[in-house]
Amino acid sequence: MNHHTAFLSEWGNNALDFSKKAPTGILPTTHFIVTALIMDKADLATVLAIHEAVSKRHFDGGLIDSERISNDHVKRKEVLEDLEELPFQVFSIIVDKRQVIGEGLRYKGSFFKFLHGLADRELFRIFPDLEIVTGQVGDDTFMNGFITYVQQNHIANLFNESSFGFVASQDSPVVQTANFVAGTLARCYDETVITDQRGEFIEILKRKVLTIRFWPDALAHNLISQPQPGPSFDPLLSQLSVNLANDFLHRKSADKAPQAIDQVSSLSYLLFHFRHINPTRYITSFELMEHIRARRGKNVSLHYFQTKVIAPLRDAGVLIASSSRGYKLPASQQDLYDFVGHSNTIIEPMLPRVKRFRDQIHMATDGKIDVLAADEYKVIRKVID
Template sequence: MTETENIFNGNNDIYAYLDECGGYGFKQYNQDSPLFIIVAIIVKSSDIELIDKKLQDIRNKDFNNSEIKSNNIKGNHKRRAKILDKIKDLPFSFFAFIADKRAIFTDHGITKSKATFYKFLNEKVYEELRSTYPSLNIITDEIGNNEYVREFTNYVNSNRKPITLFDKEFFKVVNSKTTNAIQLADLIAGTLSYIYDDEKKKKVPNNIHFLNIINTKIAKIRFFPQSYDKSLFEHAEGSPDYDRNIVQIVYRKAIDFCNRNINSNNEDIKRQVFVLNYLLFRYQYNSYRKYIQTKELMRAMELNNFPKISEQVFRNKVIGKLRDNDVIISSSTKGYKLPSSEKEICNYYHHVNSVVIPMIHRLNLCNESLKMAEGSKIDYLDKTNFKALKKLTSVYRNIIHKPDL
């Protein structure tokens, strides 16, 4: 049993193990990465012992019992992929905050000092974690010479406060050499740099896709400055998987909904905003624009502390309500996505067609049989509540009874 396992006894308590990748430097990106990445490994208290044991096995077999660190792998991309494949099924998720220092330098006034920059990052990361989990245990590496960790420790100690009377929080600094989950945070942070740092990404072979391996472990990734425009229109013109006009209208509708509802306290709307942001995240990266299964979206909500709901409620109160608010979401047997091509729009239309037309057909058969039995004296579709259905079945009958010209 690890030293942090006994802090709280509840199985719903969450442990967030933090580490970072990158530095403060804003002037010379040939030495410093343009990205500053903070990762929190999220583990339920009931899974800590298993996580620790499995990670220790990986340390023994793949790191000769030394630390699981991204720098111990460096540019050996096959080795990194192999190790990530081993950890992808472990019971954890991660939250990441990725700051692009190039954009911050030109657009924001938070770079005047290292302390100001770190304070800004600390506020964003701490608020994200604190607002999501009522029973939160934050574990970071020993202070040592790590300035960011020192600033984060100072920030948490100065700003920690419960959101409700039932909240619990614990903050502890430990030695990463003996805390495997912090080493995992280091590995994930370093891997994200090979996904989002343009220069490092160029060195990864085309047949290795780190994001594909770890995507199911993502609870949330926040970018600062938040922008989905950077790679939104990277597709070559004429690609069958891309239509610029569709991409633009789908993107605008989604962003507009998020902007209008980001501060809503309504639980259903908060779910809608979260799911739409999840879809937008996948939409941003063209190489990973694929349909997302309902189970993955629902699992992501649970990882972000939303109460569990049924698939029927998810379809009606999340996806359905988003569509009611003019958000364009394509669906198929493979799941949901924000469409970027005519094919994906047609997938949605085919899906609706396969559901609605058979239902209208069956309703029409039912109504005709009842009318026949009643000698055409009663038409249940004449009732006030069914005016729309009356018109639909009338149009349907006109179509199927119309002779071919």
């Protein structure tokens, strides 16, 4: 049974020759964006009701159309703020077409096939039971080939619960909303429509972001301007944090184990905030756990989050700083000291307690029982001794 539905839309054109205009006279877009709004099927009625209210408020009951408001950035912010009430998460793939180097990708057919595999792998890794809905497609679009790709790789399997449908965009209000979000992301990244208000748009969308994948993935995609080097920002340490995080994401992106998916999802969230919101901000445990809950459809405990998500990430070599304010990728020496200091407030008081416990048992049993005698406790034993 499908528990989640993804409403897909695309933005941009497939022109890969930036030296001339397309036959229509329209400049080639620098980026191609695929965006999905993912929600629990049980929430669809609520989504449609809120969508209708937003449509009446801003579009006279018509399509929620990104191009209609174009560069009216005040109106765009108002629409985004109203759409924030909707219980959806944003999945997006943003491809910088200027970085398509291989000759095999310089043809629109090969380019779209590459995108089909990328979108399919990311979507179905996170939601293996996904139902996908997209707008009515033409012959020369990303969605046209994506339908075939998904059907061949998923729906042909009788035991796979994935399904695919497409509708005319005017018949699917949520596809309209996906198109509006895609158009908004374009104004954050595409050089033909980019705006200085992009940071404000992302600030509104940030709690809705499940995954945004950039191809190729480079620090040049940072939405924010890097802070000046100083006590709160060390460029070399920040680069190391991002590189180690990306290395883990690349290695684990295909792992379908629930805990691995939660680790990838949480790390992606931390990385997105580091690069596009604020590299100095800590993210609370609650916010990260809520991010997992929204994807899973059920709550996770703090113990699970700490032991099955954060701890394995650190064990794998990912740098994650923590303090009483939450978690983040370290951007400065102070972030490192925050982690060590926070750990020390937990470890140091425990050692005297363990020693006292050990001594009491040792004395009461005339030395017959040493609770730290086992090999797995040799580090604690060495510290206490």
